Amino acid sequence: MAESENIVVETAEKIFSDLADAQTINHDKKGEWKAPLWQALTEAGLPLAWVPEDCGGSGASLAEGFAVLSAAGRHAIAVPLAETMLAGWLLAQAKISSPAGEMTVIPAAPKDRITVGADGTLSGRARSVPFAKAAKHFAVLAGNSIALVDASKCRIEAGIGLGGDNSDIVVLDKVEPTATKPAPKGFDQTQLMLMGGVVRSLQIAGALEAMLDISVRYSNERVAFEKKISKFQAVQHNLAKLAGESAAALAAATSAADAIANAKSFDDAVFLEAASAKIRCSEAAEKGGGIAHQVHGAIGFTIEHILHRFSLRALAWRDDFGSESYWAVELGKMVANRGADELWPLVASR
């Protein structure tokens, strides 16, 4: 989708530029930027973008929402926008209306399980739940049910992730949900993880775009050995490699988003797209982020500089909804199970 042609994406970009400037946020030790940003996002209907109007949301398309998240990645947005969108999307699968305020999804790791008891209560332990502490509600996938849960009814063991954002443990001990409905036929945790993985892939790709941009700009300003460092071939080639990683992440993530936005079902081809995006974007976060830091030298290692807002978040996002190692194993198993002669037909299927 051409982003500049879309009003939803334009609105998001404007809010991010006005209220989430990386430099301003980095210098705001009290976190005063957070409330106005969230309020503006809420007024624009963005946290519930993926919720149909009859479920209390703004009913944007999947493609529009994905484009908003790419932009959120480019600005390294550190409020639970992606998480609330994902939670609203999950609830909408079961036609459960979304409440106002911050939400996140549970589980956020492929191997964590929440179960439904005979009395309809939910139990289980979910690790690495992004922004659980900030959330007022959780969208929970428990077996074949989707549930809305009041966050105050759960025990939260707060933690801080690699990127500096909350990544918490949530314990549900016979929690009575606000609403429960059966998940649509065939909807399972793999689909939730793949959807979450594509969201993170878009954010990583966005962060890499930003890292490329600020690294190029810095190299054109910084003088060493009596010339701009952008004139050194070693630096140029490093930046060309960063461009390659950024490009690969962008292509993999937008392709997977497009595949999901247009999919009739989560078939093997969609699995290939989504798993590949998470694998390739995570690899790019390491390689590309490493180059961005190398180009910046010591200044990029300081807390004062904005680079870490992008580089560390990109690294942290690798771990959410299944790491690249996890998805590589799953994808490898799927490919092996289909057999050698079915690999190319799968790769060339779209």
Add this chain to the structure above:
Amino acid sequence: MTAALRFDPIRLPPECEQLRKEVRAFLADEIAAGTFDPHKPNREDTDAPEFSRRVGAKGWLGMTWPKKYGGQERSFLERYVVTEEMRVANAPTRRFFVADRQSGPVLLKYAPEHIKLDILPRICRGEICFAIGMSEPNSGSDLFAAKTRATKTDGGYLINGTKIWTSSAHIADYMIAIFRTSPPTKENRRHGLTQFLVKMKQPGIQVNPIGQITGQYEFNEVVFTDYFVPDDHVLGEIDGAWKQATSELAYERSGPERFLETYYVLTELVRAVGKNPDTRSAEGIGRLVAQVHTMRRMSVSVAGMLQAGKEPVVEASIVKDIGTVWEQQLPHRVRDLAAFVEETATNRETLERQLSFAIKTAPKLTIQGGTTEVLRGIIARGLGLR
């Protein structure tokens, strides 16, 4: 943003899927008839003139070109499908590949009408083979150091000098080459080279084979001694070849051949590990498949943007840079993963033979058609660094 890269998520249109079925059926028939062995990636010095004619008869050569020159006026995305299916099947495309991808489009743009009408239909029929005369003994990546001279004479030019590393020159019917018509100027060291169409297999041209580390003889040295080229074989502007080279490179750099050259070892690895791979093999295969999928999505995206009339020059260079680095690493990663494949795997010998060949092929992949270093320079320029 100083560097806005674009990779639109382009899908192949429905007509491509029908075409893909036709190409697969055609290749299956050729394999069944014994034309080539898909498990044996040795097409580089395999000359298959009859196969070439049959591909031409299908309408799959010059398929994007105007009908009056023998083309089909089909899209670049359809050509993409034919190219990738041929590549993955290890079909012997050497005889027509260069003409179809590169030489034909140059002639379409710069050759006089009577030459287009003469030569292009023969390319489309799969009858003729082209070579590209760029490198010289002291001029490789530094194209503009070329010294082979074209001296004006009555009705044409006399060529003297040597081209080197010229693939397929020993079987080629024509070569498109750059020769020096003037010295470079102080202001522009790229000035003074002119592109020519050269008819091969004539007196005044001597082709000497050069062995490669794969054991094949694909390279040649081509020596010109007072070889006459008529005036109407000049392609484009005299002394201005440098202006012509850049715009076509996006097509050349971003095709499926830029990341699928060693793909066959991945297929064979999947076969060797079987239906229930251990965790190590599964993870290794998963990462490799994620790469090849990503490369293909990037490559299709560039093809689609070209079809839509855009000029994704930097994006195309990125595809070739990371695509060739990946296809170069692939046999080594497959070797790592194959280390613990059961001795009893039925295709073990095939895999080992393929790995041996792919590992020997690997070094050239980041050199041919623009080295990694040159590509990164182009990307750096696109990023605004030079």
